[in-house]
Amino acid sequence: MSSFALERDLATQGRVIRALAERALRVQLRRAQFLLPSFLLPLLLLAVVASGTSAAQQLPGFPATGSYVGFVVSGTIMQGTLLAGLMAGIAIAGDIEGGFFDRLLSAPIHRASIVLGRVLGTALIGVVQAILFLAVALLMGADFKGGVVGVLLTIMLAALSASAAAGLGATIALRTGSLSLMQNLFPFVFVLLFTAPAFFPRALLNPVLETISVVNPLSYVVEGMRGALFDSAALGSVWGGFAAGIGSVILTCSLAVWAMRSRVRS
Amino acid sequence: MDSDNRAEADDGFTIVVEGLERIYPGGLRAVDGVDLAVSAGEIYGFLGPNGAGKSTTVRILTTLLRPTGGHARIAGYDVVKQASQVRRSIGVALQEAALDPLMTGRELLQLQGALHGIRRAEAKQRAEELLERVDLVAAADRLLNTYSGGMRRRLDLAMALVHRPSVLFLDEPTTGLDPVSRSSLWTELRKLNDEGTTIFLTTQYLEEAEQLADRVGIIDHGKLVAEGTPQELGRLVGEPGLYVKLIDESQSDSARELLSVHGAVSDRTAGGLTIRTALGARAIAPIVRTLDEAQIEVDAVEVEEPTLDDVFLAVTGHRAEEVDGEETP
Numbered sequence: 001m002s003s004f005a006l007e008r009d010l011a012t013q014g015r016v017i018r019a020l021a022e023r024a025l026r027v028q029l030r031r032a033q034f035l036l037p038s039f040l041l042p043l044l045l046l047a048v049v050a051s052g053t054s055a056a057q058q059l060p061g062f063p064a065t066g067s068y069v070g071f072v073v074s075g076t077i078m079q080g081t082l083l084a085g086l087m088a089g090i091a092i093a094g095d096i097e098g099g100f101f102d103r104l105l106s107a108p109i110h111r112a113s114i115v116l117g118r119v120l121g122t123a124l125i126g127v128v129q130a131i132l133f134l135a136v137a138l139l140m141g142a143d144f145k146g147g148v149v150g151v152l153l154t155i156m157l158a159a160l161s162a163s164a165a166a167g168l169g170a171t172i173a174l175r176t177g178s179l180s181l182m183q184n185l186f187p188f189v190f191v192l193l194f195t196a197p198a199f200f201p202r203a204l205l206n207p208v209l210e211t212i213s214v215v216n217p218l219s220y221v222v223e224g225m226r227g228a229l230f231d232s233a234a235l236g237s238v239w240g241g242f243a244a245g246i247g248s249v250i251l252t253c254s255l256a257v258w259a260m261r262s263r264v265r266s
Numbered sequence: 267m268d269s270d271n272r273a274e275a276d277d278g279f280t281i282v283v284e285g286l287e288r289i290y291p292g293g294l295r296a297v298d299g300v301d302l303a304v305s306a307g308e309i310y311g312f313l314g315p316n317g318a319g320k321s322t323t324v325r326i327l328t329t330l331l332r333p334t335g336g337h338a339r340i341a342g343y344d345v346v347k348q349a350s351q352v353r354r355s356i357g358v359a360l361q362e363a364a365l366d367p368l369m370t371g372r373e374l375l376q377l378q379g380a381l382h383g384i385r386r387a388e389a390k391q392r393a394e395e396l397l398e399r400v401d402l403v404a405a406a407d408r409l410l411n412t413y414s415g416g417m418r419r420r421l422d423l424a425m426a427l428v429h430r431p432s433v434l435f436l437d438e439p440t441t442g443l444d445p446v447s448r449s450s451l452w453t454e455l456r457k458l459n460d461e462g463t464t465i466f467l468t469t470q471y472l473e474e475a476e477q478l479a480d481r482v483g484i485i486d487h488g489k490l491v492a493e494g495t496p497q498e499l500g501r502l503v504g505e506p507g508l509y510v511k512l513i514d515e516s517q518s519d520s521a522r523e524l525l526s527v528h529g530a531v532s533d534r535t536a537g538g539l540t541i542r543t544a545l546g547a548r549a550i551a552p553i554v555r556t557l558d559e560a561q562i563e564v565d566a567v568e569v570e571e572p573t574l575d576d577v578f579l580a581v582t583g584h585r586a587e588e589v590d591g592e593e594t595p
Binding site for chain 2: 012015016018019020023026027030031095098099100102103104105106107108109
């Protein structure tokens with residue numbers, strides 16, 4: 001392919017990815033059954049955790065972050081982005097079962113663009129979630145010492161977390177094509193969440209969970225958010241969070257593209 | 267080589283299918299050695315009951331499914347080796363108008379434009395043209411879950427036309443539509459064909475194939491069992507029929523005996539008889555005279571043109587609606 005043709009192809013695929021991302025964002029925000037788990041449920045859990053378990057910050061080993069809500073909001077963002085990723089998988093399975101996916105496959109576009117469009121749309125949802133949840137935390141008394149830079153870094157990590165979760169959701173949806181199976185994966189979101197230090201510092205997890213949290217990449221992302229929000233390397237490494245986030249995105253999106261290829265080859 | 271030159275390379279045929287096969291895991295032979303060729307500007311009706319292999323054939327021709335044997339070329343491009351070029355040449359409206367219910371008609375048309383690499387401003391303009399064409403301007407900004415079946419089908423057709431394809435594949439485009447919506451879609455398809463679009467249409471409605479298609483292929487159990495113009499296929503049935511309805515149904519036994527001298531007589535529901543005779547309409551007068559002499563009163567006599575249903579029966583040994591089953595596993 002000549003460099004001009006390559007440039008033109010990349011521009012076309014860019015337009016395709018943007019259009020599919022816009023569709024993902026617009027349709028998900030119109031879907032009431034999406035808004036509940038992705039936006040309301042994390043906020044409810046934030047309110048419950050922040051008020052019901054705030055005494056935890058008195059425990060020895062709990063880091064000093066001012067308000068407890070400031071500490072747990074990273075977990076809330078993580079929860080929201082994981083659920084957004086699951087919803088992305090549900091949307092893909094719905095497209096497959098409803099036949100809309102065939103419309104995408106019959107268009108002259110790269111198969112990877114279909115996956116990347118959905119992932120980008122979910123990343124944008126992750127950004128909206130992070131902004132909303134951080135604003136609510138601020139209203140509830142959180143004080144982020146990392147300032148605007150810390151907030152921006154956290155939003156970027158949220159986008160990475162949502163992208164990785166969307167890649168995973170897309171992989172499962174493309175492998176199975178089953179809407180009902182995707183809908184039954186909700187509990188696994190909480191397994192991923194509670195095997196990372198989402199609501200408690202790693203030092204306060206029981207030994208089994210602490211061991212699992214070491215291999216759960218979400219641990220590093222959520223700790224990276226805390227490190228950014230409180231400008232504290234002791235709470236988590238921001239760059240470690242980015243490394244884990246980018247690595248997870250590459251891994252899950254590659255798996256999704258591979259699942260897509262397997263699906264269209266059959 | 268451009269599309270026209272490629273079509274010439276296929277002797278002027280836009281769709282060329284040779285020995286096409288699709289065997290599903292488990293051994294189901296959904297398409298079993300189909301050969302066909304469709305000329306540029308033709309409407310080809312692909313007729314068969316559920317489970318006959320129509321949709322599987324269309325999915326292969328539209329690059330959604332790989333054949334397990336044989337070859338197919340669309341606008342000169344191989345559906346397996348040059349799938350991307352095939353996708354640029356074709357418009358596709360698959361069964362049941364798969365449209366996202368949470369998008370508006372305008373959004374879907376613009377998305378379809380983007381999927382075909384059309385720039386945003388041009389896609390918007392094209393969407394407006396197509397909304398006008400399929401009479402959906404007033405509903406353009408409504409979510410799809412408020413559209414009727416006919417409106418969804420019209421939008422589906424418009425989406426297939428966004429990139430001005432030279433070949434259009436329509437998989438049972440009027441299934442489930444009321445007669446008015448069906449007729450309006452037929453009008454639009456004729457208009458498209460007049461503009462030069464080649465149309466490959468699957469249907470289980472015999473009337474639809476008769477109304478629209480220049481040529482019809484009949485598929486049964488994955489095999490193409492007959493092909494030709496509706497008139498050519500009609501001749502496969504044999505002699506034309508005359509339907510005679512009697513005022514007094516109790517006289518039908520006597521009538522059958524008397525009319526057997528004019529041709530083969532068979533019973534029909536609704537108290538009538540059908541006489542197959544090479545004379546066709548010219549046999550009406552002698553038949554009425556024979557019955558009149560025997561004082562058997564005739565309510566009506568109609569010439570029965572052979573339908574594709576009759577053709578289907580003649581070539582497969584069963585009626586179209588008698589086959590059922592899942593086409594895809």
